[in-house]
Amino acid sequence: MDLELRHLKTIRTIADAGSLTKAAARLGLAQPALSAQLKRIERTLGGRLFERGRFGVRPTALGEFVLERARVVLPAISELQQEAVRFTSAGGAVAGLRLGGTHGPLLGGLVDRLATVRPGVPVTTFTTWSEREIAASVTAGRLDFALIGACGESPAPESERLSWREVAVDPVFVMLAESHPLAGKREIGLAELAAEAWADVPGDGCFADCFTLACARAGFTPTRVYETDTASCIHLVQVGRAAGLCRATLPPTPGMVTRPLAGTPLTWRHLVGWHPGTPAADSAAEVVTQARAAHADAAARSDSYTQWLADHGDPADHRNAADPGPPWGAEGRAAAPGRSWPPSVTDYP
Structure with a gap:
């Protein structure tokens, strides 16, 4: 599986929510489906991204590394999309x-x-x-x-x-x-x-x-x-x-x-x-x-x-x-x- 932007958004949502249950609700997914998706992402990246405990989840060292990159990449892509819309809408005039x-x-x-x-x-x-x-x-x-x-x-x-x-x-x-x-x-x-x-x-x-x-x-x-x-x-x-x-x-x-x-x-x-x-x-x-x-x-x-x-x-x-x-x-x-x-x-x- 290739890593996609939606996977980075999923990782960021889990980190922001602090639990898979809350993250699943924000993403509109069932929790088992989100857990399965996270496992596929972790296999792609070569290790666990979150430690799971009674109080929710917290990023591992690998998770912190990926989140640091995601917080740079996702806003950059969003800005690119906005600039593209403005360029297309304006048509130069x-x-x-x-x-x-x-x-x-x-x-x-x-x-x-x-x-x-x-x-x-x-x-x-x-x-x-x-x-x-x-x-x-x-x-x-x-x-x-x-x-x-x-x-x-x-x-x-x-x-x-x-x-x-x-x-x-x-x-x-x-x-x-x-x-x-x-x-x-x-x-x-x-x-x-x-x-x-x-x-x-x-x-x-x-x-x-x-x-x-x-x-x-x-x-x-x-x-x-x-x-x-x-x-x-x-x-x-x-x-x-x-x-x-x-x-x-x-x-x-x-x-x-x-x-x-x-x-x-x-x-x-x-x-x-x-x-x-x-x-x-x-x-x-x-x-x-x-x-x-x-x-x-x-x-x-x-x-x-x-x-x-x-x-x-x-x-x-x-x-x-x-x-x-x-x-x-x-x-x-x-x-x-x-x-x-x-x-x-x-x-x-």
């Missing part, structure tokens, strides 16, 4: 633009603007609630650009591989039914909503933790949080079952209002990311510019956000109270003092 985005008002605006300025270039989209999935797809070459959000000052995913630019920083607003007793207020203190159930879209960043911390600082713990899709969140708000958390750019919706939270306890950063080693990177400046214009369009359509901007100015000055560090560029560098709003693409080189 940007035939189209593949955008990935979380559910929100900016992706449609960006597609519309790109279709206007590049009428001959096809634009395709992919959406999911997972910012990490979108970023991983850009890294792997399956998408050209990511349009995602990040809570407060939290870092963007895949930050070591992708280039990121900040599009805008928004305060997080609350959605209430038009009939809600607080709907007529200009701003609402978070503590005034202590008795409410809440609705929000899911995500894999730190927003849920930041919201819980903001509530704790306001003196309460949320009684219930419904994590669901945008349409369901809006429905729960409209019928009075919950207060909803939303980006300030959420468009006007019948049956409900959006209102700022006093003191801006939560903020949301819109980011555009891409892989610098692909032909699509040549279009990055234009994509960022159009994303910022789409954000400005969305902000202008919201009366509550327009009023908030008139009252408070630059949203970048209202970072999460839970993480009051200085504004920083989307690639982790400190933003220059006195930068303009919205920032230009050269603000974060």
Whole structure:
């Protein structure tokens, strides 16, 4: 039997899991089948790779030697596959633009603007609630650009591989039914909503933790949080079952209002990311510019956000109270003092 990559992955999985039972579950195999496969691999390599005991398995000296090589070979092969996908997908030129985005008002605006300025270039989209999935797809070459959000000052995913630019920083607003007793207020203190159930879209960043911390600082713990899709969140708000958390750019919706939270306890950063080693990177400046214009369009359509901007100015000055560090560029560098709003693409080189 010749040694194959799948055999190296099996060895690494066994070592990481610490037992054949756990490794078999991760690999989707029955334990006897995994044991038989391991014996064949050991025969090929000339010796035992793991010592078996009552507390699981641990690598032998030969096993450590093979694992050391596997930890070099497997990432190298993965990188080769990603580079090959990017090369094949690009074909040496940007035939189209593949955008990935979380559910929100900016992706449609960006597609519309790109279709206007590049009428001959096809634009395709992919959406999911997972910012990490979108970023991983850009890294792997399956998408050209990511349009995602990040809570407060939290870092963007895949930050070591992708280039990121900040599009805008928004305060997080609350959605209430038009009939809600607080709907007529200009701003609402978070503590005034202590008795409410809440609705929000899911995500894999730190927003849920930041919201819980903001509530704790306001003196309460949320009684219930419904994590669901945008349409369901809006429905729960409209019928009075919950207060909803939303980006300030959420468009006007019948049956409900959006209102700022006093003191801006939560903020949301819109980011555009891409892989610098692909032909699509040549279009990055234009994509960022159009994303910022789409954000400005969305902000202008919201009366509550327009009023908030008139009252408070630059949203970048209202970072999460839970993480009051200085504004920083989307690639982790400190933003220059006195930068303009919205920032230009050269603000974060």
